Amino acid sequence: MRALRWTIGAAFLVAVPWIVAAAVPGQQRYVLHVLIFTALYGALALSYDLVVGHVGSLSLAHPAFFGIGAYTAALLATEARWPFAAALPAGIAMAGLVALTMGVPMFRLTEHSFAMGTLGFALVTQIVATNWVDFTRGPLCVTGIPKPQLGSLRIATLPAFYWMGLAAVGLVGLLYHGLTTFRLGRAFHAVRDNEILASAASIHPLKYRMIAFVIGGAVAGGVGVLYVSYVGVLCPGELAVSLSVNLLVMLFLGGVGSLRGVLVGATAFTALPEILRMAPTWRMVIYGLLLLIIVIRAPDGLEGVIRRRSALWRRPSSSGV
């Protein structure tokens, strides 16, 4: 029974902090830290996949939305003492609003120009974050971002942050599923696979591109808020373009356009280097090479490999039972 499997899986995931404490008592802080990052990256990757995988727009602007959400919440919390419950929607709304404003001119560009336009936007956002020192503190970073406080509930311990991350990726996953199936999913995929035919099917390509872009951007902003609430510090370097590369690796490694694939990719991407204890620069070299090889040889990623293998297993037997 599917419902049973889901419940057991969910229970397992919720129980992870205790499992980790029991299994690797000395390492539990570190393991939980990695898991929190995995969950946040997973949510971020899903929001990115909406744009790249389902509507087919190769946007490189995602770091900007992540950063806009992060900075909005960070500054509201530190300068204006906004509580988390208000800063989170503010960050989401700000990122979504910028996506809405930028999306309209961006989508007038085609193909390479669109990618370059979004890349330029991401670069300019980082430049502004670095140089508008009066507002963003620039390279000095925004520090002392308070831990989330929801009424009497204070998220301050690692397990608490883990559950926050788990809730985030769970909610984003549900949203992702709802948006990419049935009618709306078909519209997205129609625009992605054959825009001209989609128009003939009464589907407004720009409308659906914007829906994916704005929701993707807003969710990225939300993840940004959660991220700074956990880390407590925000520097302009977080908006670096390399985040787009990281996200692309996650998507292509795991499987573009697939919920399971993207989450697998995010997990592999975040957890593996920690397990292998790789230095950041070497990590990027490996990611670059990995992305290069994957996009050429197996653009479906692990998900595609799995699907092909299971299709082989599913071949009808000759006995016909």
Add this chain to the structure above:
Amino acid sequence: MALFEVRGLTKRFLGVTAIDAVDVSIEAGELVSLIGPNGSGKTTLFNCVTGYLAPDSGRVTLHGRDVTGVAAHRIARLGVGRTFQLVSVFPRLSALENLLTFLQQHQEESVLARLVRAPRVRRYEAAAVERAMMLLESVGLAARADAPAGSLSYGQRKLLAFAAALMPDPELVLLDEPAAAVNPTMINQMKEQIRALHRQGKTVLLVEHNMEVVMDISQRVIVLDHGQKIAEGSPEAVRRDPKVIEAYFGR
């Protein structure tokens, strides 16, 4: 009032006049063919009236309503269905899903209702699937309903595109070379399908090179040459028109 009218349509590309002040008038329920030598502007005309190209001058009206320069997805919404010269399907979707995609905008429901799969939404989906299967049945593709459209043969994809265009039950159907690059059996099947549309009361305008098809099924034929309309009338009259003969053979 004609169902569909084009007045003085002109379209230029880089100095070349592809369509030159063309007038077309089609009554409801007619079966009209648009013919002409290669490069005479037939597909350009299609693209102008279905919203893929913006004409440089002229007017296009549907039910008397001005739709000149209106975007393609809006024109489709107004009850115009079309196929493309280069057969166009959604390769990664199944045949069934291809058809379901075409019913996209014709059933209204809220996002919330969709997310919780309200009973009304389920009924719409079921009705849509039923209609899709019926159309697939009528073009002989019911057995391949779940096959990815990209795995179908050229002829099958052509039939699929045809069925998909009919999914939203358009009143005006524009077919771009339905009989091109398919075997004789398929051509007969296509002719039958088009005749069936006509019997259902739909208005059909087709671009075609296959003269046998044109002469066999058309009520009226319009001839374009070098972007200009040079003849119009019954198939027999057009066939004997010296201007038409010259356009095709006299060079």
Add this chain to the structure above:
Amino acid sequence: MSDLVEQLVHGLTLGSLYAMVATGLALMFGVVRLVNFAHGEFYMLGGYAFWYAYGELGLPYPVAGLAAAAAMGVFGLAYERTVIRTILARTWHVQLIATLATSITLTNLAILVFGTQPKEVPTTLSSTIVDVGGVRMAWQRPLVLVAAVVIFAGLEWFVTRAKLGKAMRAMSQNREACAVVGVDVQQVALATFGLSAALAGAAAALVSPLFNIFPDVGALLTLKAFAAVIVGGFGYVKGAIAAAFLIGVAESLAAGYISYAYKDAIAFVVMVAVLLVRPQGLFGRRIGI
């Protein structure tokens, strides 16, 4: 007044750099319809090659410069043979991601090999500031401009007179026809990459004395060169050159009179502004380089 002239001189230097890099990008797009996201890294590696030849080996400046250009030419050939050839037939998504991945790999390899500290390679011309009628500048700056003009003239001769160059132009106008009449399209593609990379290497040898070399220099450069290519009309080399100078001068003036910190945003602003008003670029869609 002399202040303005100084800014203009600086702008022309920048413009020369952007133009040389953009030309390579435009050539690659014109001839094989591929956007090379890693093009800025050609410049970066060319810079390190120049640093090694001039700074470490102590070769004379012209020799070191030619060595850097030649080294990058070879690198460009290798790049075409390995990475590009496998993605030529794929969709632009794959091409973009593949070249982006290459860019990241090369940048981080450079960090590992050379470290993040910028390398300085001053030449006598770049380190001596002279006063020419009230305008203070280093002779390296006009040298960059003159060299760029010479290179562009040479390129023009190449595509109009030399067999390989004419083949490149022909391929950019009609690839199928070229294959039919017996042009070795693979060889021409290979040569295009070698040439584009060599151009970037030459640019590095000319400009590095003024601007230093560091691993990240490629990213912004690719964006600005791409902006020039888009504004100039995809694949049209002369358009890209004109647009590159426009961007260079605009950036310099903005840095001087508006804000130094935000100067890098100018290229992006120019690009988006032009694209929104005239999507086909300043000079329209042309066919051929």
